[in-house]
Amino acid sequence: xxxxxxxxxxxxxxxxxxxxxxxxxxxxxxxxxxxxxxxxxxxxxxxxxxxxxxxxxxxxxxxxxxxxxxxxxxxxxxxxxxxxxxxxxxxxxxxxxxxxxxxxxxxxxxxxxxxxxxxxxxxxxxxxxxxxxxxxxxxxxxxxxxxxxxxxxxxxxxxxxxxxxxxxxxxxxxxxxxxxxxxxxxxxxxxxxxxxxxxxxxxxxxxxxxxxxxxxxxxxxxxxxxxxxxxxxxxxxxxxxxxxxxxxxxxxxxxxxxxxxxxxxxxxxxxxxxxxxxxxxxxxxxxxxxxxxxxxxxxxxxxxxxxxxxxxxxxxxxxxxxxxxxxxxxxxxxxxxxxxxxxxxxxxxxxxxxxxxxxxxxxxxxxxxxxxxxxxxxxxxxxxxxxxxxxxxxxxxxxxxxxxxxxxxxxxxxxxxxxxxxxxxxxxxxxxxxxxxxxxxxxxxxxxxxxxxxxxxxxxxxxxxxx
Amino acid sequence: xxxxxxxxxxxxxxxxxxxxxxxxxxxxxxxxxxxxxxxxxxxxxxxxxxxxxxxxxxxxxxxxxxxxxxxxxxxxxxxxxxxxxxxxxxxxxxxxxxxxxxxxxxxxxxxxxxxxxxxxxxxxxxxxxxxxxxxxxxx
Numbered sequence: 271x272x273x274x275x276x277x278x279x280x281x282x283x284x285x286x287x288x289x290x291x292x293x294x295x296x297x298x299x300x301x302x303x304x305x306x307x308x309x310x311x312x313x314x315x316x317x318x319x320x321x322x323x324x325x326x327x328x329x330x331x332x333x334x335x336x337x338x339x340x341x342x343x344x345x346x347x348x349x350x351x352x353x354x355x356x357x358x359x360x361x362x363x364x365x366x367x368x369x370x371x372x373x374x375x376x377x378x379x380x381x382x383x384x385x386x387x388x389x390x391x392x393x394x395x396x397x398x399x400x401x402x403x404x405x406x407x408x409x410x411x412x413x414x415x416x417x418x419x420x421x422x423x424x425x426x427x428x429x430x431x432x433x434x435x436x437x438x439x440x441x442x443x444x445x446x447x448x449x450x451x452x453x454x455x456x457x458x459x460x461x462x463x464x465x466x467x468x469x470x471x472x473x474x475x476x477x478x479x480x481x482x483x484x485x486x487x488x489x490x491x492x493x494x495x496x497x498x499x500x501x502x503x504x505x506x507x508x509x510x511x512x513x514x515x516x517x518x519x520x521x522x523x524x525x526x527x528x529x530x531x532x533x534x535x536x537x538x539x540x541x542x543x544x545x546x547x548x549x550x551x552x553x554x555x556x557x558x559x560x561x562x563x564x565x566x567x568x569x570x571x572x573x574x575x576x577x578x579x580x581x582x583x584x585x586x587x588x589x590x591x592x593x594x595x596x597x598x599x600x601x602x603x604x605x606x607x608x609x610x611x612x613x614x615x616x617x618x619x620x621x622x623x624x625x626x627x628x629x630x631x632x633x634x635x636x637x638x639x640x641x642x643x644x645x646x647x648x649x650x651x652x653x654x655x656x657x658x659x660x661x662x663x664x665x666x667x668x669x670x671x672x673x674x675x676x677x678x679x680x681x682x683x684x685x686x687x688x689x690x691x692x693x694x695x696x697x698x699x700x701x702x703x704x705x706x707x708x709x710x711x712x713x714x715x716x717x718x719x720x721x722x723x724x725x726x727x728x729x730x731x732x733x734x735x736x737x
Numbered sequence: 738x739x740x741x742x743x744x745x746x747x748x749x750x751x752x753x754x755x756x757x758x759x760x761x762x763x764x765x766x767x768x769x770x771x772x773x774x775x776x777x778x779x780x781x782x783x784x785x786x787x788x789x790x791x792x793x794x795x796x797x798x799x800x801x802x803x804x805x806x807x808x809x810x811x812x813x814x815x816x817x818x819x820x821x822x823x824x825x826x827x828x829x830x831x832x833x834x835x836x837x838x839x840x841x842x843x844x845x846x847x848x849x850x851x852x853x854x855x856x857x858x859x860x861x862x863x864x865x866x867x868x869x870x871x872x873x874x875x876x
Contacts, residue, residue, distance in 0.1 A: 303849045388759075392766050395852060430759035432851035
């Protein structure tokens with residue numbers, strides 16, 4: 271398999287990284303005929319990134335050469351790469367060649383690198399070159415001026431020839447100002463890992479990409495058997511100000527609630543449903559989802575608390591023929607709360623709606639995402655972008671949010687931060703000593719009037735009803 | 738071990754006008770290996786003087802060379818009766834294809850150096866030149 275050559279125009283061709291999502295972040299892939307630095311501490315995935323790229327680009331004539339300096343024995347690297355699905359033994363030795371120049375550098379120092387590479391280019395005409403670890407070469411230099419001369423000479427050689435280069439290294443952010451290769455590089459990609467409780471989260475970030483736009487910020491990724499699985503940071507759609515909203519009311523599916531909303535919510539809007547635990551949010555959310563299915567609107571139900579079997583039972587207990595509902599367009603997306611990583615969840619939802627087929631979405635509950643998020647500002651940015659994508663795609667959505675028990679309907683800060691991104695806000699309250707009494711009120715509706723009266727919300731085995 | 742370039746069996750003399758030492762080194766290697774003889778000049782004026790002396794079959798020049806840039810060199814070559822059969826190939830880091838054509842160049846290639854593309858272009862230009870000369874003789 272050869273990575274497609276893509277790019278903004280013929281002058282600046284790109285090479286694929288073997289990962290379509292990383293290519294998206296990089297604006298189409300790495301620039302061809304360029305010098306690229308992949309930096310990160312040990313274990314962040316630099317080698318996996320590079321190997322995925324080189325196996326993807328192997329073939330079609332000229333070879334790829336992976337050059338090890340000092341950091342890792344070659345046999346160890348070849349041994350580990352076999353565990354990934356992108357590994358193809360038939361390419362080794364011919365299309366992908368491994369070289370170890372550790373002994374040469376140890377005996378002759380950094381100045382030996384450029385003549386060795388020049389000879390390599392003349393002998394093998396490589397189209398891709400990986401040097402791992404480039405940072406380790408600095409440890410062999412007698413002075414910074416010596417390595418500066420070497421890097422300058424190296425940049426001259428590698429710019430002169432039709433080759434794309436990856437320099438891998440265990441660089442820190444402070445190294446960017448210290449080492450000259452950062453000045454001559456065409457791109458800098460940082461891979462990092464941070465610990466959140468018992469979980470580790472990995473991020474990729476583009477720090478520099480000459481002559482091209484790229485998607486800024488941290489992009490979460492995982493390392494799987496298939497290599498790097500990247501979740502590009504969700505950004506608000508560029509067409510947010512130019513789309514045409516759907517001018518039609520759509521039913522919530524809860525008897526009596528539509529009347530409070532002057533006939534239902536506007537299609538393509540987002541509704542936040544707030545209430546304490548046990549108030550019936552999930553029941554209302556189910557009505558909302560099933561109403562969509564009843565009107566042949568493919569509906570995605572995102573849930574973090576009940577696994578698929580539990581959720582199926584909840585629907586069945588309310589008399590729902592789940593087999594029929596699925597056949598009519600009800601889809602579930604379940605992620606265990608202990609596995610929650612907001613990037614993968616939000617990007618996963620986005621991937622499901624971006625084709626334009628899904629017309630309704632329920633997220634039950636966004637509070638679970640808050641609990642899982644290592645960075646709440648990032649979560650809010652993601653959800654805001656997601657809601658914008660809902661609007662542009664004409665998706666009507668309902669987000670549930672668990673609040674503290676309150677009788678006055680006041681919001682805490684967390685709820686307020688979600689309400690600003692919602693077109694409509696509904697609040698359920700619990701009251702009563704001997705018998706629980708639920709009430710619902712409409713807090714806000716954008717571009718619509720609503721019933722100001724607080725009304726009873728009855729939850730029975732038959733479902734929810736406003737009276 | 739990397740193989741060494743050879744200057745045996747040269748079928749044509751190529752004048753390379755280039756300042757960059759790495760490009761010079763690689764061009765010399767790959768053109769020698771393909772069987773061509775290579776001479777160098779580091780600026781346009783020196784290149785024009787050398788061209789008058791050795792009458793190369795092809796001049797390969799970067800646009801960005803001192804004293805007389807590659808395009809001016811091309812125009813100057815086109816005015817020299819004794820160099821009327823010399824082919825000019827502009828090989829540059831600049832996307833100067835249309836300016837190269839206006840200057841009278843026979844071909845344009847963009848850097849970086851890709852040896853297969855370079856050698857193939859040189860061979861095609863030489864074949865075209867030989868064909869043109871043969872037609873001129875018949876006429």
